[in-house]
Amino acid sequence: MNEAAPGRRLSELRQQMGMSQRRVAELSGLTHSAISTIEQDKVSPAVSTLQKLLKVYGLSLSEFFSEPVKDEPPKVVVDAGELIDIGSQGVSLKLIHNGNPNRTLAMLLETYEPGATTGEKIRHQGEETGTLLEGQITLTISGQSYSLHAGQSYVINTGHPHSFTNSSTQPCRIVSAHTPATF
Numbered sequence: 001m002n003e004a005a006p007g008r009r010l011s012e013l014r015q016q017m018g019m020s021q022r023r024v025a026e027l028s029g030l031t032h033s034a035i036s037t038i039e040q041d042k043v044s045p046a047v048s049t050l051q052k053l054l055k056v057y058g059l060s061l062s063e064f065f066s067e068p069v070k071d072e073p074p075k076v077v078v079d080a081g082e083l084i085d086i087g088s089q090g091v092s093l094k095l096i097h098n099g100n101p102n103r104t105l106a107m108l109l110e111t112y113e114p115g116a117t118t119g120e121k122i123r124h125q126g127e128e129t130g131t132l133l134e135g136q137i138t139l140t141i142s143g144q145s146y147s148l149h150a151g152q153s154y155v156i157n158t159g160h161p162h163s164f165t166n167s168s169t170q171p172c173r174i175v176s177a178h179t180p181a182t183f
Contacts, residue, residue: 006050006088007041009064013057014039028052044088046119048163061086065095074100083109090116091164106181110174112137112166121161128178129155135172138165 014024021039025032029052037043038053045053047061054064065084075082075098087093090113095106112135121140131153139146139154141162148154156162158178166172 005041007039010053011039024056027056046089047087048118048120048122072099074098091118103181105177105179107177110176112172114166114169117165118163121163123161124158126158126179128158128176130174130176133173133175135170136168137172138167
């Protein structure tokens, strides 16, 4: 897993592509000041904001947070400390990644602290299914909201704009799987 700060990594990607912060702002729909504060690691971007930036650079979230494993067979057992946390701002999205660049299914262990949200609506190709292990969450998809509680599951087409928000006073934990393996 790459340990570099997300802002610094985004700055490196931008510079490698020979782009200015203003150009990235134009292409991503974000403000120049937002790009600047993110690249300086003054703020940690919401998942939806990070997705907008990575789209400009042609990367998925899992590609951004993981390093390619060279000439090693995919792992069978992945230890807890090897999970890749692609979340931010009270949302922990721990990606279970075994080093196989050709995998077709991805799995996340998600934790939403009270008041946490994925931010603006997320949209990516594929489908997702998940089960709430504890707590409550509001899933909003295509403008319709669903209140879910521990023991309930969801199945969604992730091509539709969606978000997750924990409006309760307790953490919410979810286990989810999605295809394709990158988003």
